[in-house]
Amino acid sequence: MRIALFQINPTVNDIAGNCELVRQCLRNAERQNIDLAVFPEQTILGYPAGDLLLRPDVIRANVAALTTLAQQTKGPAAIVGFAQPNDSPTGRPAYNAAALLADGRVHHVIRKRLLPTYDVFDESRYFEPADAQPIVEFRGTRLGITICEDMWSREELLARPLYDVDPLADLAAAGAELLINISASPYFLGKQDIRRALLTDHAGRHRRPLLFVNQVGANDELIFDGASAVVGADGRVLLQGRAFEEDCLIFDTAAPPRDPPIELPRRPQILHDALVLGLRDYVRKCNFRSVVLGLSGGIDSAVVAALAVAALGPDRVHGVAMPSRFSSDHSLADARALAANLGIRFSTIPIDPIHRAFETQLAPEFAGRAPDVTEENIQARVRGALLMSLSNKFGSLLLTTGNKSELAVGYCTLYGDMCGGLAVISDVPKTLVYDVARYINTRSARELIPQNTIDKAPSAELRPNQTDQDTLPPYPILDEIIERYEVRSQSADEIIAAGFDPTVVRDTLRRIHLNEYKRRQAAPGLKVTPRAFGLGRRMPIAAKLSTNLT
Secondary structure, eight states, rough: OOOEEEOOOOOOOOOHHHHHHHHHHHHHHTTTOEEEEEOOOTTTTTSSSSSGGGOHHHHHHHHHHHHHHHHOOOOSEEEEEEEEESEEEEOOOOHHHHHEETTTEEEEEEOOOOOOOOOHHHHHHHOOOOOOOOOOEETEEEEEEEGGGGGGGTTTTTOOOOOOOOOHHHHHHHOOOEEEEEOOOOTTTTHHHHHHHHHHHHHHHTOOEEEEEEOEEEETTTTEOOOOOOOOTOOOEEEOOOOSSEEEEEEETTOOSSSSSOOOOOOOOOOOHHHHHHHHHHHHHOOOOOOEEEESSHHHHHHHHHHHHHOOOOEEEEEEEOOOOOOOOOHHHHHHHHHHHHOOOEOOOOOHHHHHHHHHHHHHHHHHOOOOOHHHHHHHHHHHHHHHHHHHHOOOOOOOOOOHHHHTTTOOOOOTTOSSEETTTTTTTTHHHHHHHHHHHHHTSSSSSSSHHHHSOOOOSTTTOOOHHHHHOOOOHHHHIIIIIIOOOHHHHHHTTTOHHHHHHHHHHHHHHHHHHHHHTOOBBBBOSOOOTTOOOOOOOOOOOOGGGG
């Protein structure tokens, strides 16, 4: 049997467009004598559809589209993910399901058993879990079909298993000869290694081939890397799909491939490629034609600008320098050089007259008080207003340029540098921002990002001779503390016991807690680490700090 795994890039709720993607793939499959074409989880609606799944009209439309698609499936059969209505008087409104389409009709429907409710997932809000999954007979082969989370159940490989059932083991015990998993599995750094370990473990343990097809593309904060795979019954990866682009893997059960599978990229390339895809799809799926961003001459805005050019092309990127009386000459020169290297439109709008006007108007109210962070924030808010004006006037998406380290401790200004529609690197720690910058220059074989931008001490330049380390610990230390606290869930005492300065640790964690209100108002950001300040993190704002932080 010849099986094609199509890792496609659906758009949430573009039911007609997603079905057309499937039809195009099926036409291609027919030309290649494919018997079975396999598509990702929730192909019809796109994943994640969120509260659209609570709308009966959306569920009905997705079922009608599946029915039409089935009627048109006369060549290769297809396994397609969709939302099946729950006709029971109790329970959630739908099932996360996969349909086997063949000979002009729906032959089988398989429902997802394990529904994730951690991090960015909230499937129990929308879906009813299946009690079991039947074996599907297709052209003399017994198929064990599962959906994404159904394979994430190996206690030997996961730090904390969430389920006491193993759907793949159940299907293998019931006589499945070929295991298939359709997924919409979002990416984060390290996810591909975890996923590969699961795939090879399941296949080798059950002595059955395992076919895994994953959605590719980005929807809001989530980036889907594709990286579909075919694993043989001996646990060896036979075929490997490309990362961050659409791809098709063809597996012939009678003639396994002889060539070694392709290698997936490693960091920092993989981080770069993920961010480029996330930015490109956000712009495309939200129907923006161009982007605008502030260029400070610093590393963060330089990396975001380079990512935007890689995602969209230079003609769709507008960089704006907004120098103040505190801006150094090299900052404006570096911003101008970056724009020239990237070939993007570049504007300069000095903010000093506007800043001084603010100071004049506020002088009576501020009488008797020394300048402080208030005056610094005014500069950031002037810049934010100017960029938002350009965004409004020209319909460009405003990209914010703050990194995860800054967002964690509130080293950013509400309604200032936080203004924007997409926070491209808000889940990238500062130390990794530098790695991506160096990779961009290496990849291009020339200095796209000026070396001075990489070498100089980072600074917000909101007062004379300011550097970030006037206020923050060195970024390697800060990033390690944030990673231990947010990703590993270590306490202050555990981090201090690992050798970090107690004062620095407590101050950092205090800042993380105190700035929750800022993050709640931030633009959506692209998730690339196991725990981002976004959709999957739900922390209270009005909450008492731990006693060892006060």
